Amino acid sequence: MLKRLLRISEIKNTGILESLLHYSIAPLLVLLLVSCAPKHVEVPSYERADLNETISELKKIRTIEAVLSVDYEKGDSAMSGDASMNLSEKSLDLKLYYLGFLAGEVKEENGVIIKNKPRLDKNKSAILVDGLKNSFFWWNMQDYTLQEREDSYELKNSYRKLFISKKTLLPVRQIIEINDGEKLNILYDSPVKQNAGEKESNEKSAGPSLITDDSSPSSWYNSALRIEFKNYIVRIKVKSYSVVR
Template sequence: MNFLRLLTISFVILLILGCAEKKPEILKEFYAEDVHDFIKKMQNYQSIESSLAIDYESKGNLLSGDALLKINKNETLLRIYYIGFPAGEVYQKDEEVSSTLPIEKDKVKQILTGVRKGFMWWVGDFEINEKDNNFILKEKNSDREVMLNKKGFIPVSQSFTFENQQILITYDNFKEFQTEDKTSLVMPSRIIVYYKNRTLTINIEKLKLING
């Protein structure tokens, strides 16, 4: 009898706990005193994980699919899915590149460089200047420039040369994403990377910024 009573009480407690209203997760808003403070705090985020949809157009041919992206300090992985099934991946560690997609190796390196810099635009040693309603982040010892809107420090565009190839990146469709340390941060949900005769459009569905 005591066992049945104990079992009944345990069941009721579990039922109450299961039905209890979950408290909403409290997020901190990202705060920076000025653009220098903003860049310094952003550079604490050295890795990202993202799920996204991509369209890659080259010479009239279109490659589309869902994708998983992981970036850390010296690695980039982009895994493509088509109708839920793995279709291939491209991977870079330091200077070594591998791919199971039907794309030339030099193009793969350009794609991964565009993706990596497109997402991790805040990584670099910058000189900061102002122009109209924007800040211009000029990376020292290179031609790379990142344009930030003064309102909210949101990225507008980025340009740089990679292996004699001019690359332009634009940003739009801004929304709030959550960082690993429970901070709410406004980021672009669409990134478009323009190469010569090629375009990579990235629509971000989920994005996680990771410290260190």
């Protein structure tokens, strides 16, 4: 009889223990799933904002510093790596890394490449120099005409065409005609806001002129780009991004 009671007690205790474990672990699992879920930030609508004012604000940016993830494809071949970029309207300093080691470096000033290791061919130079500079400094377009479409603005000059979303006032596509009529096609995606950590770091290092108004469309940037040229495709993801005004 005593053995039977002890056995019943063990069964009950086991059931209670299992219940306690279930109810204590379940919230932890939910918390883990929630914390691991990708965070989506909705871009506010800037349809009432003035495009010219936004471009004027962006033109105050002197330099852009970014860390990039780069996927490079040509036909059936592909290569991935990282890059650090320091960019202004007149200069580009780009370092390419593969498996954590410096694999290449490109420096350009006033349209002249002054450092090129390993030496880039014409196509790669077009992508890395013309493509990167004009994709990030998209607002540097000169002597353009503006045409308003249903959901976008089209800015156009003799060799560039830029489509800007009315909702976000960010570019969605850009077409650049370079040597011999060949075209660079740039596609933009995944708008994100410059995060608070980067802003605080920038404020401490170079003063408040780095930061723009949080409510301004110029505080957002596209974190994913796709550059197409001939049979080359370069996919870029922006890991970190900061500007100096």
